Amino acid sequence: MNKFFVTTSIPYANAPPHIGHALEFVQADVLARYWRSAGKKVFFLTGADEHGVKIARSAQKAGVTPGKFVNKNTAEFKKLIRLLAISNDDFIRTTDKKRHWPGAQKLWLRLIEAGDIYKKNYKGLYCVGHEAFVTEKDLAGGVCAIHKSKPEVIEEENYFFRLSKYSKIIESRIKNNELRIIPASRKNEILSLLKQGLEDISFSRPSKDLSWGIPVPGDKTHTMYVWCDALSNYITAIDYAEENDKFKKWWPADAQIIGKDILRFHAAIWPGMLLSAGLPLPKEIFVHGFITAGGEKMSKTIGNVADPFGIIKKYGADALRYYLLREIPPAGDGEFTDEKFNERYNADLAKGLGNLFSRVLTLAQKGKISPIENPKFALEIKKTEKILKQLMIDFKFNEALEKIWRLIALGDKYIDAKKPWSLDPNSKEFKKIIGELLSLIAAIGKLLAPFLPETAGKISKHIAGGKIATLFPRLK
RNA sequence: CGCGGGGUAGAGCAGCCUGGUAGCUCGCAAGGCUCAUAACCUUGAGGUCGUUGGUUCAAAUCCAACCCCCGCAACCA
Numbered sequence: 298m299n300k301f302f303v304t305t306s307i308p309y310a311n312a313p314p315h316i317g318h319a320l321e322f323v324q325a326d327v328l329a330r331y332w333r334s335a336g337k338k339v340f341f342l343t344g345a346d347e348h349g350v351k352i353a354r355s356a357q358k359a360g361v362t363p364g365k366f367v368n369k370n371t372a373e374f375k376k377l378i379r380l381l382a383i384s385n386d387d388f389i390r391t392t393d394k395k396r397h398w399p400g401a402q403k404l405w406l407r408l409i410e411a412g413d414i415y416k417k418n419y420k421g422l423y424c425v426g427h428e429a430f431v432t433e434k435d436l437a438g439g440v441c442a443i444h445k446s447k448p449e450v451i452e453e454e455n456y457f458f459r460l461s462k463y464s465k466i467i468e469s470r471i472k473n474n475e476l477r478i479i480p481a482s483r484k485n486e487i488l489s490l491l492k493q494g495l496e497d498i499s500f501s502r503p504s505k506d507l508s509w510g511i512p513v514p515g516d517k518t519h520t521m522y523v524w525c526d527a528l529s530n531y532i533t534a535i536d537y538a539e540e541n542d543k544f545k546k547w548w549p550a551d552a553q554i555i556g557k558d559i560l561r562f563h564a565a566i567w568p569g570m571l572l573s574a575g576l577p578l579p580k581e582i583f584v585h586g587f588i589t590a591g592g593e594k595m596s597k598t599i600g601n602v603a604d605p606f607g608i609i610k611k612y613g614a615d616a617l618r619y620y621l622l623r624e625i626p627p628a629g630d631g632e633f634t635d636e637k638f639n640e641r642y643n644a645d646l647a648k649g650l651g652n653l654f655s656r657v658l659t660l661a662q663k664g665k666i667s668p669i670e671n672p673k674f675a676l677e678i679k680k681t682e683k684i685l686k687q688l689m690i691d692f693k694f695n696e697a698l699e700k701i702w703r704l705i706a707l708g709d710k711y712i713d714a715k716k717p718w719s720l721d722p723n724s725k726e727f728k729k730i731i732g733e734l735l736s737l738i739a740a741i742g743k744l745l746a747p748f749l750p751e752t753a754g755k756i757s758k759h760i761a762g763g764k765i766a767t768l769f770p771r772l773k
Numbered sequence: 774c775g776c777g778g779g780g781u782a783g784a785g786c787a788g789c790c791u792g793g794u795a796g797c798u799c800g801c802a803a804g805g806c807u808c809a810u811a812a813c814c815u816u817g818a819g820g821u822c823g824u825u826g827g828u829u830c831a832a833a834u835c836c837a838a839c840c841c842c843c844g845c846a847a848c849c850a
Contacts, residue, residue: 307848317850347849351848424789481790486777556850586778587850591842626786630778630844637785640799656809699797711812720807769808 300339301332302547304531306555306563307344311352311371314377315745316633317588320621321607324585324694325554326383327622330747331689335382340547342534343378344389345371346527350502353509363509363640367392380735381618382607382750389534391511391527394530400533402514407574413459419499420452422719456501456519457613463569464495471564476578477693478564480628483557483584487564495565500524528567532576557584583692586630603633615749616642616769622694622748640770646703650741653708654756657734658765666762668739669732677707678740685744694748701744708737735760 305325308318322343329341347367356366371390378385391397408414468491470476471484478484501519504512511526513519529537535547555563560582568578577642589624590603608617620641625631681700688697720727742756752768 308850312848315849321850482778558845558850585850587844613824624785634784640785643810644799647810652812653812654809656813659807660808706814713806714810714815716806716808718806765809767810768812771812 299337300547300551301329302340302435302535302550303328303332304550304554304558305343306553307346307391307527307530308374309348309349309352310345310374311349311355312607313370313373313545315606316603316605316621318374319377319381320427320585320588320625321554321556322378322383323380323618323621324583324627325552326381326385327694327747328554328615328689328692329384330750333685334747340387341385342387342389342531343385343607344530344534345374345391346523346530347371347390348390348526349523350507350509353507360573362420364392369399378569379661381454381614384750387534388620389530397530397533398511399538400536401511401521401525401529401588402533402572403538404529404570405514405521408458408525408570411575413462413571413573414500415459416454417457417497419455420450420519426685428622434503438574442638453503455499455503455522456513456516457497458500458524458566458570459573460495460498460566460569464491467491467495467568470568470578474698476564476568477581477638479583483560483564483628487560490553490561491565495569498524498566524562524566524570528570531567531579549577552580552581554583557586560584578639583628585628588625588627588631588633590633608638612638612642612772613751613769615647615752618749619646619698623698625695627694629690642769643772647771649705650752651700651768651771653705654759654768657708657731657738657764658759658763660717660722661731661735662763662765663687664728664731666731666735668736669729670734670736674704674707674733674737674740677704678737679743681744691729698748701741701748704737704741704744708734708741711737741746758766 303325305321308314310422325343333339333448347365349562352367353363356363356391359366360495361369368392378388389397391401405414467476468488471478471491499522501513501522502510504518504520505752507520507522509522510522513521531550531553532544532548535544537548553563563582571578588603605617620633620638623638623645625633625643681704684700685697688700715730716728717730720730735743738756739760742753742760745756746753756764756770
């Protein structure tokens with residue numbers, strides 16, 4: 298198929314975005330841009346998860362309605378997406394009653410038709426301070442660790458989803474790669490979980506406890522729990538409610554990008570729901586890690602959280618994109634520190650790409666020079682293109698950039714060997730050498746476009762205009 | 774016996790699946806160059822591959838045991 302439907306997880310609009318969100322957006326964006334330029338029809342979806350008790354409570358604390366509360370946070374996410382030059386085709390919000398709710402409710406009804414929704418008493422420990430159920434983990438010596446009060450045992454009736462029924466089939470789909478989980482370590486992780494068998498999951502909450510959400514169809518006393526509410530965004534955005542041509546064109550998703558914390562939801566619960574509804578499963582789930590700071594987990598409490606807005610403002614979107622793609626192992630945890638950022642920036646962007654660009658354009662200004670193909674360069678570029686394709690299939694963004702940087706080194710070596718500055722700018726030889734370098738840089742720019750769209754634009758613009766420009770000023 | 778990730782040059786990492794001269798980036802040293810953002814190019818120094826034992830002609834790589842570090846409550850991907 299010549300289409301590519303890529304999704305990010307939809308961030309929870311309970312807090313403003315941080316650098317981890319930026320990572321996921323950028324990874325998905327590179328895929329979208331790459332496959333778009335490779336000629337595929339691409340649909341790139343992202344959005345916001347805006348329901349739930351937590352948001353309702355945060356809104357109350359802030360003294361605003363939940364609607365206003367999520368509007369504010371979602372606006373921040375949209376701002377980050379815009380500033381990062383993310384090329385998403387759509388943005389779905391779970392509070393969207395027109396676009397999202399009908400599809401979510403339809404999905405629920407399909408699960409009922411399949412006989413997979415049933416009512417069951419749910420017994421749990423209710424903490425008055427939390428105004429919610431707590432688990433054993435929240436307790437310390439039999440009392441709530443935060444509120445120091447003894448929780449009550451409460452029984453309530455909830456809807457359940459018969460996830461257990463699909464345990465075996467999900468396991469086999471993942472095992473035989475009909476549903477590819479990347480990297481392999483995550484695949485193994487989920488398989489070991491599936492081996493133990495999945496349990497049915499609570500699928501609703503009484504409306505009195507959770508009113509900020511989507512009502513269960515035909516039962517006003519219950520509200521959908523997060524599973525049917527949020528996971529369904531991947532299909533509601535492409536008109537699952539209508540099941541029209543748009544839906545048929547795009548579903549199943551070709552790649553779903555998620556973080557390691559929500560692997561279970563996407564590789565077990567979500568496939569279970571799709572199977573129950575008689576829908577195909579996504580083809581691939583790519584799982585990225587977390588960004589740490591100085592070996593420690595980023596935490597608002599510790600205060601070592603890197604702020605994506607500040608970085609973009611200071612160094613530009615492409616500098617942040619480059620760091621996230623080059624320095625963070627795509628499928629593993631990675632570090633973000635100012636020192637590392639400066640090092641990467643100076644070594645690769647300023648002294649590498651920027652400097653080569655600058656020295657070639659300076660020389661090119663000495664005469665009217667147009668790009669000329671060099672067979673050796675052309676061969677290397679072609680090789681790089683080929684390797685790049687496989688690396689994109691494997692989600693290895695860091696290696697892809699490393700390969701492109703080899704072409705930059707090639708350019709530097711060529712200049713050094715040919716010493717064009719010692720030649721007469723009007724000589725044929727000079728024009729040939731610089732022309733070849735111009736065409737190499739143009740090719741590098743083209744290869745970089747999915748990763749650093751703004752820089753790629755600058756490169757082609759300045760080559761055409763013959764003007765010298767500083768792509769990335771060196772940091773002190 | 775909870776689960777998972779990791780321990781390879783001063784730092785950060787790759788290599789391990791599919792054993793066979795230990796590689797990359799940064800940093801450091803020497804030389805070259807002067808077109809360029811004090812940038813670029815070349816060469817070099819630096820490693821008992823966590824420990825111990827096993828398999829093998831051969832182990833960073835396979836097997837076993839052990840030691841150490843980091844995640845697995847919340848904000849949060």
